[in-house]
Amino acid sequence: MSAAVPNILRTASDIVDAGLAPRERLKTLEQVAARYAVAITPAVADLIDPSDPHDPIARQFVPDGRELQTKPEESRDPIGDDAHSPVAGVVHRYPDRVLLKLVNACAVYCRFCFRREMVGPGRGGLAPAALDRALAYIGAHPDIWEVILTGGDPLVLSARRLREVVRRLAAIEHVKVIRVHSRVPVAAPERVTAALVRALRSDKATFVVLHANHPRELTADVRAACARLIDAGIPMLSQSVLLRGVNDNRETLSALLRALVECRIKPYYLHHADLAPGTAHLRTTIAEGQALMRALHGRTSGLCLPTYVLDIPGGYGKSPIGPNYLSVDGATVEDFNGRRHAYAAADSSGANTTAVSNS
Numbered sequence: 001m002s003a004a005v006p007n008i009l010r011t012a013s014d015i016v017d018a019g020l021a022p023r024e025r026l027k028t029l030e031q032v033a034a035r036y037a038v039a040i041t042p043a044v045a046d047l048i049d050p051s052d053p054h055d056p057i058a059r060q061f062v063p064d065g066r067e068l069q070t071k072p073e074e075s076r077d078p079i080g081d082d083a084h085s086p087v088a089g090v091v092h093r094y095p096d097r098v099l100l101k102l103v104n105a106c107a108v109y110c111r112f113c114f115r116r117e118m119v120g121p122g123r124g125g126l127a128p129a130a131l132d133r134a135l136a137y138i139g140a141h142p143d144i145w146e147v148i149l150t151g152g153d154p155l156v157l158s159a160r161r162l163r164e165v166v167r168r169l170a171a172i173e174h175v176k177v178i179r180v181h182s183r184v185p186v187a188a189p190e191r192v193t194a195a196l197v198r199a200l201r202s203d204k205a206t207f208v209v210l211h212a213n214h215p216r217e218l219t220a221d222v223r224a225a226c227a228r229l230i231d232a233g234i235p236m237l238s239q240s241v242l243l244r245g246v247n248d249n250r251e252t253l254s255a256l257l258r259a260l261v262e263c264r265i266k267p268y269y270l271h272h273a274d275l276a277p278g279t280a281h282l283r284t285t286i287a288e289g290q291a292l293m294r295a296l297h298g299r300t301s302g303l304c305l306p307t308y309v310l311d312i313p314g315g316y317g318k319s320p321i322g323p324n325y326l327s328v329d330g331a332t333v334e335d336f337n338g339r340r341h342a343y344a345a346a347d348s349s350g351a352n353t354t355a356v357s358n359s
């Protein structure tokens with residue numbers, strides 16, 4: 001591992017000077033950094049092995065010249081947030097929940113980010129009047145059961161600001177659940193202070209969803225930060241992005257998912273990487289993702305298994321993308337060893353006459 005890096009690395013020169021990329025790449029790194037935001041925190045920099053040209057942590061955070069190549073199928077808004085934004089800061093895609101984007105900054109900037117065209121330092125966040133309008137929208141829509149704080153990364157905000165937002169959301173009677181999506185416990189575990197944990201608590205159920213992609217991200221400090229949240233009564237889930245060269249093999253993915261469960265964090269989603277600009281080198285195929293899920297099924301505890309999902313380009317929402325174990329006609333189902341078994345389904349009246357037989 002590299003020597004401890006004292007400050008956040010925000011420029012190509014910072015990254016080269018810290019020894020996280022060779023000097024001959026400086027010009028390319030500068031071109032990428034001029035296009036997409038860069039930030040690597042000390043906690044993340046310390047995870048990178050500069051002697052490994054294929055380091056899975058560096059791949060996620062150190063800019064790469066291939067980011068300058070945009071494919072025709074890639075889009076600045078790959079999951080279609082804009083099409084479902086009734087007021088600034090709110091994305092209302094599904095009937096019972098909304099995203100509330102409080103801030104456009106993050107502690108680190110991931111090279112595969114699906115909102116990479118929207119996030120960055122100095123991109124600001126919701127101004128007070130816009131936050132008032134967003135909360136008024138939520139308050140006026142009684143079907144909104146859950147509010148998901150996202151961004152950017154909401155946990156870069158001060159405990160005082162978070163407490164204020166949580167308090168105002170909790171005061172909306174029909175909002176029953178507040179969910180916070182964050183990479184901060186990995187990127188800057190020291191930010192998960194007692195004050196921040198208190199700020200997230202309210203009389204509504206609050207969940208924190210951790211974004212982690214590689215088992216090395218779950219350091220002792222990160223585990224302690226997550227334990228502070230969980231011990232305070234805030235259950236945690238995780239989301240990971242399937243990334244080529246980072247976690248696209250069974251051993252790494254299994255180690256990540258098991259480590260999360262050992263930290264009392266339930267793996268929730270494995271995202272197929274979105275069609276964000278300049279990220280083709282980090283995407284796998286869906287067939288590769290399905291093969292990985294198949295390899296995990298039955299050999300890794302069900303507690304560890306996330307749902308493999310694709311955010312449908314255009315804003316149509318997430319859908320589980322398999323693999324599927326039931327034959328198209330429902331007559332056979334595959335077990336975790338790849339053997340097919342006949343399945344006699346319920347009759348057409350829906351009566352409960354199911355039976356399973358081994359072939």
Ligand code: SF4
Nearest residue numbers: 106109110113152183
């Ligand atoms: S923390 Fe999330 S929003 Fe921020 S750069 Fe990474 S993936 Fe994008």
